[in-house]
Amino acid sequence: MKLYEVIDTINKKYPEYLQYNWDNSGLNIGDKDSEIKKIMLTLEVTESTVDEAIENNVDLIISHHPFLFSKINKINKNDIKGNLIYKLISNSISVYCMHTSYDVAIDGLNDYFFELMGISNEYILDESCTNENYRNGESYGLGRVGSLEETMKVKEFISKLKSKLSIKNVRYVGKLDKKIKTVAVVTGSGAEFFEKAKELDIDVLVTGDMKYHQAMDALEIKMSVIDCGHYGTEHIFADSIIGFLIENLKDIEISKSSNIIDPFTDL
Incomplete structure (x- = not known):
């Protein structure tokens, strides 16, 4: 299935136009004509989730929080976000985000x-x-x-x-x-x-x-x-959306990231 077909399927139930005007839900990185065979769901796009996607030959990461949110003035490998952008593009991995459009729907x-x-x-x-x-x-x-x-x-x-x-x-x-x-x-x-x-x-x-x-x-x-x-x-995002995706994207393998973690540690 093409990426644009995946996006069209999602937008039929969770349209991007529902998002707040300050948000950045939708396709953050990717080629809409690319072929999608594997999708991984996560709360946040981090180095761990990107590496996991590369290791598992994932074509599309769907996250709750936008990957690109604040203004980016430069992209280089010495920057956390820039390095991830390099990794995603060089491994042909797209990123689609469902944030406030999914919250309010x-x-x-x-x-x-x-x-x-x-x-x-x-x-x-x-x-x-x-x-x-x-x-x-x-x-x-x-x-x-x-x-x-x-x-x-x-x-x-x-x-x-x-x-x-x-x-x-x-x-x-x-x-x-x-x-x-x-x-x-x-x-x-x-x-x-x-x-x-x-x-x-x-x-x-x-x-x-x-x-x-x-x-x-x-x-x-x-x-x-x-x-x-x-x-x-919000860590329940993947659990909340996976059933809908499995039901509507029949020929795509869909999984949840094993790196959905709380940044805080209880002591």
């Missing part, structure tokens, strides 16, 4: 998070807008709000969260004996939505990357927040 990362946790999906936390070309004008946006099957203490919910996400630690703002029913999630960095979650009378917000002053403000307004870290809420 229906059946995207936030919806998968709720599915994993067994939480009913009721509405979008922050509706971006509508587009007449997307699902007949259906709304899309960042974050999801839903309800647990039954009320539970936040400590119990945190234990379940750590088990389902395979993470060791979370950071929590609020009272540990609080009973919760309604949950909002914004995978990745979504701490700024704590005030909106409070306005909507949501019991707890699950996200990552909460800053100290945000945490203090959340505590002041009695809004409970569980910070699982950026990695903690």
Whole structure:
């Protein structure tokens, strides 16, 4: 299958035009006419994932985070990013990224998070807008709000969260004996939505990357927040998309990278 056919298949369900204007989802590196036989899924394009792709004769890396994000003024082998660009191009490996276009889409990362946790999906936390070309004008946006099957203490919910996400630690703002029913999630960095979650009378917000002053403000307004870290809420990207790709790209071998790692070490 040609790369442009792979991209067209993805865009039918997760169109690139859904992304925020500051984002760089889409084809970051590659020749749309190249032949794709092997795809590898990852959260981040790093030296380890690129070397893994080379070793396994991968033609296309699909990552959640954009490979090319900040402005690049030069490309040389002495630079981390430049060296990876050299490696990718010299080994004919393309890179396609599904970032905020996948975060806000229906059946995207936030919806998968709720599915994993067994939480009913009721509405979008922050509706971006509508587009007449997307699902007949259906709304899309960042974050999801839903309800647990039954009320539970936040400590119990945190234990379940750590088990389902395979993470060791979370950071929590609020009272540990609080009973919760309604949950909002914004995978990745979504701490700024704590005030909106409070306005909507949501019991707890699950996200990552909460800053100290945000945490203090959340505590002041009695809004409970569980910070699982950026990695903690997004390392599930490969698991969330692999089923769709296997079902729709029949003649392509699809695998998950074995180098999806948290840059932080718990001590």
